[in-house]
Amino acid sequence: MKKIYFSLLIIFASLSFLNAQSYTQGNLTVNIMPNFSHDSSNCTSMCMFMYNIQKPVSFVNDTVFIKDAGSGFVFYTFVNTSGSSPWSDFAMIPQLVSIVPDINLIQPGNIANYFAPPVKAISGVDTIYNIFNMNGTTITDACSYNNVSGNLYVDQNSDCVFNAGDIGLQNVYVASGAVLSSPTQTSAGFSTYSNTGGNYNMLVQQSWLTSYNVYIPSQYQFIFPSTTCSPVVYNFTTLPQTNVDFSLQCGSVVDVQTWVGSPGSARPAIPFILNPVVSNTGCDSASGVLKLVLDNRVVYNAGLSSNPATSQNGDTLYWNYTNLTNLSAGAYWNSFFAGVYLTPNVTVNIGDTLCFSSIVNIPANDLNTTNNMYSFCIPVVNSYDPNIKEVSPAGTTAQGLIPASTPSLTYTIHFQNTGTAVAFNIIVVDTLSANVDAASLQIIESSHAMTPGWNAPGVVQFSFANIFLADSTSNEPASHGFVTFKVNLNPSLTPGTQITNRGDIYFDLNPAILTNTALNTIETPSGIKETEVKQITLLPNPASNEITISSTSLIEKIEIYSVTGELLRSEKYSPSANIKLDVRNLSNGIYFIRAGNSVMKKFVVAR
Template sequence: MKENFIYFYQQIIFRLKKLLFFSFSFLLLNQIAFAQCAVSPTLTLDPIPDSTGYPAGTTVTFTLTVNGYLQLGSNWFHGVILNYSSGWDMNSLTPISLAASADGQGVWGYYDSCISVGSGIVYGKGFYYDSPNTIGSGTLDSIPGNNYGDFSVAGTNTWTFVWSINVDSTAAINTSLSGSVWVTGDGVTGTWPDASCSGDIYSFNSLVGNQPCSASFSMSGYTSVLNPVNFINTSSGNLSNVLWSFGDSTFSNSLNATHTYNNIGNYNLCHFISDTSGCADSVCVPVTVVNYISNYNYNSYPYYISGTVYFDSDSNGVQSSSESTLNNWPVTLMPGNIISYTNSAGEYYFNVPIGIYTVHTNAVNNYWHISSDSLSYNIDVDTNYVNPNNYSFGLNSDTTNYSLNISGYSEINLCWWPNFFIEYSNQGTVPVNGVVSFSIDTFIHINSLNPSPDSISGGTYFWNYSNLNPFNLNEIYIDFFPINNSYIGDTFFCQSSITALDNSGLQITSANDSASQEITCAWDPNSKDVFPVGDGVNHLTPMNHLLNYTLHFQNTGNDTALTVIVRDTLSSSLDLSSFRFISSSHPCFVHLLPNREVTFEFLNIMLPDSNVDLLGSVGWINFEIAPLNNLPDSTTVSNQAGIYFDANTVVMTNIVFNTFKSQVPENANLIYSSSEGIIVYPNPTIDKLTLSISNKKSLLTEIQIVDVVGRVEKLLDSFTKDTNAVIDVSDLSDGIYFLKIKMSSGEIVVRKFVKE
């Protein structure tokens, strides 16, 4: 549309914006034959402008009511004509509605809107919309020939026209806002409006004024004791002053504020503002502050919130007997932002005091969605609350995704029977079938395996698995014979792998894990390991490298431990969002707290003491976590855990640490596990060595074979993109050698082997 043109309106969208009230009058400029044309027409504007006028961008709604229009001769009532000055945004002119209480009788007639348009025969009830070059028409009841006019002496019934228009958002203050609204009749010839009952003309004037201020804000974070809450100012206006009153006799003049309430209770939070024009406003809201679980202890409180997370394979929102649970799935409790990871039975739990809580699941990845009724639960724990309960979540996926995980853990100790655990899991979205394999240095001899392997080939053991459901986990237990003391100080290597197969036996996906560990006799039963260990005394580790922690514990007391609790405070240089609990020797509940403490709770573990059952007295935990991005070079990340056997004094583990470096020396021996695992077999060997890399993203670039005095016996630097290599060592003399393996990532890994 263009300004200062005439427009017809019949229908429009209703929009309302409330401003301060100020009296405003209209001027009736041209009342022609008023008694014969219209009875009590009215025009209203909403909102009424304040003392300074309309702020730029304001939406103004016009309502025109016409009642009792009486036809005189060929003059029919047709509608309204609008004319606006340049301060209005004509592109925003929007029809909202036309309402008529009854249809009037009518005949065919000429509609002459203006000389530039011309004339023509049009059927229907007047003009629906008219631009300078087009006449539009429409009917109220779809009957051609009905116009707004009425032959009866009573005149027309009531018509209400509603439309809206915006003040130009770029208009300067004091820009004139004027316009006119005509109630139109019909002149048969000539320009229009003519002198014969052409209509009543309403004119209005205002100005573009200051934008009034309006106080508003948003909140983020839970209002709980000792939990910071962020208050974000969203007020309008050119603010000059801001005040926050938190209701606990504390205040802030910051534009945006962060506040921590120290006590539970009800508070009146107020936000006060004023702007440069003198406008002032405020808004107040009630705030209820509840308990915050700052020191999470098992059995500290009398109440429990618990439930199950399950694989809702049929998406009906109800767990059937055939539907499995999801293991290691995170569930969050608010307030407190405490995360509980489901155990092997898919169960989570929170031990809580009286308070109001919300429980929801966390997205492990984008493949899953909640299919049960509740996306979250709001739970009021009071004195009438009953344990136990089951706030469960069913999840399903519309996407087929294949992902596997496998991990191996050992306790190689010369002084008693060593053992090894393999845990493998389905991290995808559909059940899978496949094969698990395991191989280890030949100088370590296997006593038993549980379950028994389905086949053995060339020193590698194979287990078939079927229908492994998403986020389900299986275990393999391997028992070794005691190791000959001639191997003390050596490092043993082993590799585990898992493959998913389709119905034709073709590989769909796979995962690998390798482990390396020094063989010792002296061994602390309550200890911590980290992989990669890192190079040298400072444990130099490539920047941004994932850290894999294993914690070992053993009941060396004189009675069975009913409960074992492990507390591990994670370094501030680690990314909590990347924390992933992998597995444990016994079922446990895992809780991750905002204070960076992770707890592992083995409830009713019934762990025998080492005097009664040496092998049964031990346990372990495995998890991984990534460092923060952009850490300063040479940042040291340390880790130590405390182990609580029932009510006994805490047992602290050793401290492990890594120093993150942007560049690690080429001769570094990082002793990698998991993602960077490298295994060399058979070891000892007579003629050939096979080198296997579990991380498909890291490729071989060079291998040196070095003897015990540092002489390079062989240099191999021609490799394809394969991550396996077969090395001929038949020409080497019998003895101990080292493989110095250079990777495409620039990392150097050293492996020892024996030539016989």
């Protein structure tokens, strides 16, 4: 398989971008041409990436796939329906579009940086990896924005001034709703959070602005009732604005709540982390116990957990938390966190769910008791492979008959992820037949980047690390993979010799899945044929030491031939209908016996 890698260095200080990029590998060239546009009424710019593929040599139904570089999802397929050679085609790929709001432009200079997913282009044996869809331009008619700033604090002495003894509130959400006169946009929202000192600075759109307000959401009002020093909502018509402060009081209630940060899914035998949390959004402090009830099919490892449980009783973990208040460390939100290291046991299978509950005690002055318990379940997903093994030439009949002159066999191992999650790593282990020359193995092609290696003499391993193979439900075309290799046959294989090959495919930590067995058999040459007669029998057949020849007529002469017609032995006997023939000096293989002048029968020596 041919591979080529590109790296693109972007120095944001200079913001120097190419307007077009070109990648070539073998018979395939991919040109990327960015197409920029700006919408002043919506205050956004867009870059669409036009793809041009070129192949100097092509044919009817020649295909170029544009795939996501990570998941393998097929974004676009170019097909040469006309059979033109050379062949060139253009397409604007819908998934490769980047939109940048004007508020996110880099200053100074109003620079828009556009990023779309990196892709790879595949056409036969030619693969171009890591095609970067990145570009940038200066927006000359960008919308303008300006600042609103102020402070959020608990006014302990009620003097309407942020001074000694007052507490600045960190991480409080501040929002603004603007009324606009744009032809396509009548309103817009803006927001920010206060910093460690309670200060905030928020950009609000100035272009098309008619009026705007500034406020903190109503759900905070039970914690921080407004004082007479500042309104609940500010209203303005001009920008910029400074000293838009929120002087607040501290309520006497608490709201203790719990939740758990968790992954979207779990995999059998692969560890994951749960993050149980208890927090208090009230000014008064709260202390108590946090409990996490585990699914009985996971194993808890305290040594690998951050902030491990204070104690454990069966499937329940316990933590003590103390003095949680939103004024701790000058923060609006103060929480107790734990990191729990869990591993699903061997009984967990794809399609199962792992369920957990987080529970905190309810203080007497808790404003909302519905959020003191949090229960959830995590689906168990995994990759899975149906697999198939192919050989070329396949040969004829069910035995895969091939001539003894066949120089080599080409094997392809196909795999597909029919599970419910992306496959991160895939390993294919192939045990070669003793009838092939392992040293002659040559890798022809693979669907993804992989690393070959020898596990043992005659046992080759193909490692697809970080393949991120999509599952067939999410993206069927991208759920397939393969590896193709060629190996020479050993010289002088006798007719009847069988060459078998089978692979083991490992998807992540799943058990190995065996492929079918590809079978080839060295056929008998056409130079010598068995005579179809029923009056002679050979037993046993195959034979190891001795074979008995029985006939309905008397036998006086026996000749043994190789499958190529070479006379190996000729013996005369006293006339008899039953003759015992010693075959211990014959090697394993197929032979022919001539009884008399015309009767020819095949027998096999096998030990």
